[in-house]
Each structure stands twice: as C-alpha cells, then as structure tokens.
Amino acid sequence: MSADTPVEVLNCLGQRCPLPVIALAKRLPAVPVGAVVRVLADDPAAAVDIPAWCRMRAQEYVGAIAVDGSPAFDVRRLA
Amino acid sequence: MYFDAATATPLHPAAREALLGALDDGWADPGKLYTQARRARLLLDAARDTFAQVLGVRPDEVTFAGSGSTAAHAAVLGGLAGRRRAGAALVRSAIEHSAVLHAGERHVRAGGTETAVPVDRLGRVDLDAWAQAVSAPGVALAALISASHEVGTVQPVAAAAAACREAGVPLYVDAAQSLGRLSVPDGWSLLTGSARKWGGPPGVGLLVVRKGTRWVSPYPADDRESGRFPGAPDLPAIIAAAASLHAVHETAAQEGERQSELVDRVRTTVAATVPDVEIVGDPVDRLPHVVTFSCLYVDGEALLTALDRRGFAVSSGSACTSSTLQPSHVLAAMGVLTHGNIRLSLHRDSTAEQVDRFLAELPGIVAALRAEVGM
Numbered sequence: 001m002s003a004d005t006p007v008e009v010l011n012c013l014g015q016r017c018p019l020p021v022i023a024l025a026k027r028l029p030a031v032p033v034g035a036v037v038r039v040l041a042d043d044p045a046a047a048v049d050i051p052a053w054c055r056m057r058a059q060e061y062v063g064a065i066a067v068d069g070s071p072a073f074d075v076r077r078l079a
Numbered sequence: 080m081y082f083d084a085a086t087a088t089p090l091h092p093a094a095r096e097a098l099l100g101a102l103d104d105g106w107a108d109p110g111k112l113y114t115q116a117r118r119a120r121l122l123l124d125a126a127r128d129t130f131a132q133v134l135g136v137r138p139d140e141v142t143f144a145g146s147g148s149t150a151a152h153a154a155v156l157g158g159l160a161g162r163r164r165a166g167a168a169l170v171r172s173a174i175e176h177s178a179v180l181h182a183g184e185r186h187v188r189a190g191g192t193e194t195a196v197p198v199d200r201l202g203r204v205d206l207d208a209w210a211q212a213v214s215a216p217g218v219a220l221a222a223l224i225s226a227s228h229e230v231g232t233v234q235p236v237a238a239a240a241a242a243c244r245e246a247g248v249p250l251y252v253d254a255a256q257s258l259g260r261l262s263v264p265d266g267w268s269l270l271t272g273s274a275r276k277w278g279g280p281p282g283v284g285l286l287v288v289r290k291g292t293r294w295v296s297p298y299p300a301d302d303r304e305s306g307r308f309p310g311a312p313d314l315p316a317i318i319a320a321a322a323s324l325h326a327v328h329e330t331a332a333q334e335g336e337r338q339s340e341l342v343d344r345v346r347t348t349v350a351a352t353v354p355d356v357e358i359v360g361d362p363v364d365r366l367p368h369v370v371t372f373s374c375l376y377v378d379g380e381a382l383l384t385a386l387d388r389r390g391f392a393v394s395s396g397s398a399c400t401s402s403t404l405q406p407s408h409v410l411a412a413m414g415v416l417t418h419g420n421i422r423l424s425l426h427r428d429s430t431a432e433q434v435d436r437f438l439a440e441l442p443g444i445v446a447a448l449r450a451e452v453g454m
C-alpha cells in the first residue's frame with residue numbers, strides 16, 4: 001500500500017456543494033496525519049472547491065482521478 | 080439595502096429627469112422626414128455626441144444596442160465576421176461575461192475555434208499566455224473584459240492591446256463595469272457597455288466600433304444605427320443613458336474613492352470577523368465598487384436568502400444560485416472557493432451606515448448557517 005492509497009473513501013456522489021467539502025472537513029481530522037482521504041463527488045463545484053478548501057485549511061490536495069467513471073479527489077491530512 | 084449595482088444601478092437623478100422629459104419629446108422615429116422626426120433625430124444626435132465626448136471617440140463610431148449583452152454579441156460576432164479572411168479563431172480571457180461566452184459558443188458551433196486564456200488567483204489574465212494566443216495563426220478577434228464583473232479585478236488592457244497590435248489582431252473590450260467609473264486604456268477596436276451599470280435605464284447597450292475596424296453586422300439588414308444594430312432605438316432611454324453617463328463621469332473620481340474606501344472596509348472587516356472566508360479578487364487594482372468573498376461550508380443560496388430576509392440585496396457566483404447549477408466560471412478559472420460566494424457592489428446611494436450594518440450582521444448569519452450543517 002503506497003502512501004497515496006486512501007485510508008477512507010467518502011461517497012458524496014449526488015451531493016451538491018458545499019456538502020462534499022463539509023464531509024471532507026468533518027472526516028479528515030479523524031484520520032492520521034499523512035493519510036489520504038478520497039472524496040467521490042460529481043457536483044461540478046467540487047473540482048474547484050476541494051482544492052480551494054485544501055489551500056484555505058493548509059491540507060494537501062493530492063489530485064483528481066476517475067473512479068468507475070466518477071470524479072474523485074484525494075486529500076492528505078498535513079496537520 | 081441594495082448592494083447589487085454591478086447588475087443594475089438605481090436610476091441616477093439625471094437619468095430620471097432626462098427620461099421624463101424625453102417621454103414627451105423623443106417618441107418619434109428619428110429616421111423619418113417630418114418635424115417630429117427631426118426633433119427626435121436632434122435628440123439622438125445629441126446623445127451620441129455626449130457618449131462620444133465622454134469616451135473620447137467620434138460620434139459616428141458610437142452605436143446604441145438593446146443591452147450590454149446584445150452589444151457584446153454584436154461586437155464578438157461582427158468582429159469575427161469582419162475578419163473572416165484572416166481566420167476563424169477567437170481568443171478571449173477565461174473570465175469574460177456570459178454574453179461573450181455565448182457568442183463564442185455560437186462561433187464554435189458554426190465551425191470556428193476559440194481559445195480561453197487563463198487568469199491567475201487574483202483574476203488577472205495571464206499576459207504571456209495572452210500574447211502567445213493572439214499571435215497564433217488565424218486569430219480573427221481577441222476579447223478582454225476591462226474589469227471583472229464578478230470579482231472586480233482590473234485587467235491589463237493596455238498590455239493586452241499592445242500584444243494585439245503586434246499580432247495585427249483587433250481587440251474587443253467589454254467595458255460594462257468600468258464605464259462611468261474608471262477610464263479604459265486606448266488600443267481597442269471594439270468596446271461595449273451597458274447603461275444600467277452606471278445609473279442609466281435598463282435596455283441601453285453601447286457598441287463602439289473604431290474607424291478602420293473590420294466589422295460586419297451579424298444581423299439581417301437594417302439601416303438603423305448606420306446598419307450596425309437593428310430595430311428602432313429606444314430614444315428616451317438613450318437620452319437618459321447619455322445624461323447619466325455625463326453626470327457620473329463628472330463625479331467619478333470622487334465617488335470612486337468613496338466607494339473604494341467602503342470596499343476596503345468590507346475586505347478587512349469580513350476577513351477579521353468571519354472565520355474561514357476567502358476574499359477574492361485583486362485588493363488594489365480593482366473596480367471601486369465591487370467586493371467578493373466566499374464562506375466555507377455555506378450554501379450560497381441559503382446565504383443570499385438569509386441576507387435578503389435582513390434586507391440586504393447582494394449577488395452570488397455559487398452554483399446553487401445559477402440557473403445551470405454550474406459554479407461561476409470566473410471563480411473556477413481563478414481556482415477560488417465557489418460555494419458560499421457573495422458579491423457586494425456599491426453605488427452613489429450606498430452609505431457607510433448601510434455597509435456597517437451589513438458588516439455587523441454578516442458574522443452571525445454565516446455562523447447560524449454553519450451551525451445548521453454542524454460546522
């Protein structure tokens with residue numbers, strides 16, 4: 001398992017922003033520092049708002065990928 | 080408390096007075112050959128002269144259109160049509176108004192191409208990318224907004240115009256948010272505006288086509304407005320637009336400074352009193368009347384509704400407030416938070432007391448909305 005393998009996947013498909021960001025903000029503090037959380041989110045705002053949240057909250061935005069055809073966003077807890 | 084002047088500014092007293100007078104005087108068709116028509120023609124010519132004088136252009140370069148949006152459509156589609164022999168590529172910034180975007184979509188559907196030039200985090204167009212895009216082969220027209228209607232950032236129009244000149248590409252500037260407030264640098268071939276943004280009535284757009292610009296009307300033939308914009312012009316509204324432009328132009332420096340100080344107050348106070356907020360746009364090189372920020376974890380529509388209930392009229396770029404449910408393309412291009420977004424835009428009737436009331440109520444409203452979602 002690489003350092004980038006998510007320890008947790010949040011399924012926010014079908015949820016409108018800001019709900020995926022709220023789910024991420026609630027969940028990230030519960031994983032160890034250095035761990036990655038994956039957010040599945042198909043709301044078009046998520047692709048902008050998840051990286052923006054990482055910048056504002058000083059967490060690491062690892063990147064976007066497609067999981068089974070759905071957009072997914074990986075975030076690493078830095079602190 | 081009305082804070083949405085960037086959409087529509089309350090009618091300026093000079094516009095109101097001119098409009099009431101013109102309802103009695105300006106109803107006849109200025110194109111006909113009888114006394115009433117000649118009177119209407121004189122009024123239309125005088126309005127055109129006022130615009131020309133304020134803008135520093137020739138009267139015959141000024142065309143009245145039905146709105147800022149239709150003027151933008153005419154500028155883009157007419158500018159592309161006039162340069163068909165040079166190519167079919169449109170270059171535009173990523174943060175143009177939707178009217179420019181939609182005109183570009185039509186151009187692409189008709190077989191043309193389009194390049195969107197990115198902006199930085201503050202919403203300023205990337206000049207290197209711009210220069211590269213306009214110097215590519217086959218570029219017919221380049222379009223740059225004078226200042227962002229969503230975040231207020233003033234664009235480097237002079238430098239963008241220099242790159243266009245070097246490439247031999249005409250520049251269209253959408254100056255809707257600047258006219259009557261800030262001067263627009265020279266170097267453009269086409270410019271548009273919208274009277275309701277400076278205190279004129281809705282339904283008056285402005286299209287300026289500089290001499291020597293290759294521009295071909297995208298509309299079916301019509302001889303009104305020198306063949307540039309079809310249909311009978313709304314003469315009373317145009318007269319009111321001219322009167323208000325003249326009036327706001329006179330006081331622009333002073334009013335701009337006053338509004339800009341209020342915007343500074345909003346920027347610093349919101350950053351200090353609302354946690355997890357992102358104030359967006361350039362803090363200095365910006366429109367005097369526009370301030371935009373985004374609040375984490377807050378639904379933009381819920382925020383608008385809560386503010387409206389307290390008597391504050393503002394605008395939002397958040398997806399939930401748009402008919403398409405897409406987040407603002409401007410905020411997305413900047414890479415800033417799109418949810419919980421609010422734009423305040425001030426006008427001559429906006430007072431420090433109103434702004435302070437907004438600033439006093441905002442933190443509680445945001446906190447209550449966050450509490451509802453457990454944040």
Ligand SMILES: Cc1ncc(COP(=O)(O)O)c(C=O)c1O
Binds near residue numbers: 227
């Ligand atoms: C920059 C810009 N361009 C064009 C327009 C369109 O003007 P109008 O509302 O008169 O159609 C607006 C107003 O929304 C604007 O802000």
